[in-house]
Amino acid sequence: MIQLFRLSKSFGPSTALSDLTMRVHKGEFVFVSGPSGAGKTTLLRLIFGSEKPTSGHILINGINLSRINRSKLDLLRRSVGFVFQDFKLLPAKTVFENVALALQVIGYRRTFVRKRTHQCLKLVGLAEKEKAFPLQLSGGEQQRVAIARAIVKNPLILLADEPTGNLDPDLTEDIMVLFKTINMKGATVIIATHSRELLKGGAQRTISLIRGRIVGER
Numbered sequence: 001m002i003q004l005f006r007l008s009k010s011f012g013p014s015t016a017l018s019d020l021t022m023r024v025h026k027g028e029f030v031f032v033s034g035p036s037g038a039g040k041t042t043l044l045r046l047i048f049g050s051e052k053p054t055s056g057h058i059l060i061n062g063i064n065l066s067r068i069n070r071s072k073l074d075l076l077r078r079s080v081g082f083v084f085q086d087f088k089l090l091p092a093k094t095v096f097e098n099v100a101l102a103l104q105v106i107g108y109r110r111t112f113v114r115k116r117t118h119q120c121l122k123l124v125g126l127a128e129k130e131k132a133f134p135l136q137l138s139g140g141e142q143q144r145v146a147i148a149r150a151i152v153k154n155p156l157i158l159l160a161d162e163p164t165g166n167l168d169p170d171l172t173e174d175i176m177v178l179f180k181t182i183n184m185k186g187a188t189v190i191i192a193t194h195s196r197e198l199l200k201g202g203a204q205r206t207i208s209l210i211r212g213r214i215v216g217e218r
């Protein structure tokens, strides 16, 4: 479970999040919506531990992120996948290597790494692009590499930041089905988006942010 308690984050004079309290249960599927600048990315980065709150607390399965050291945080992150809004792919590595690396750093065996990496690239429709480099890909293809990298380690928590921003409607639907499948297997999924298209089904819990505050939930 993810618990956020009175969380605030400022960057100098600008406040990205203010006094945010919420919890996401294990196995939940949640959207975080809101206009550009609302604080969606900041919220995901705080949960991932790559940004520290100015005040307040973040508990992941009861572990207070501000009370653990770097190596414990790294350990915790092994079970968290993050689809970055700006992809963060390594330009000098191939598509295959970018995805495989997420498993190699955890120390999985080579045969497993190869099999699982192929499998995930196939899931996002990129089996044919394994040997390409990120800059040889379209924006939507790069985004799908970022998605494959986030799901390859079977994360318990999947944080996805505007994960379909570069995809056409058909691919968007495929990726959402993929996320729902991962969720049904037990992972907690949090998706940040300002896409009305993505939110329009309305069946999922949606937390709306404006200027760093929760302004609604449904």
Ligand SMILES: Nc1ncnc2c1ncn2[C@@H]1O[C@H](COP(=O)(O)OP(=O)(O)OP(=O)(O)O)[C@@H](O)[C@H]1O
Pocket (backbone or CB within 6 Å): 011, 014, 015, 016, 034, 035, 036, 037, 038, 039, 040, 041, 042, 043, 085, 194
């Ligand atoms: N590293 C930073 N330094 C200074 N200000 C920042 C930084 N990161 C975020 N902010 C500010 O915090 C606010 C929230 O930014 P954030 O990136 O979380 O918004 P967002 O909801 O993800 O927007 P978008 O939909 O455009 O991705 C913005 O006003 C932004 O300028």
Ligand SMILES: [Mg+2]
Pocket (backbone or CB within 6 Å): 040, 041, 042, 085, 161
């Ligand atoms: Mg953002």
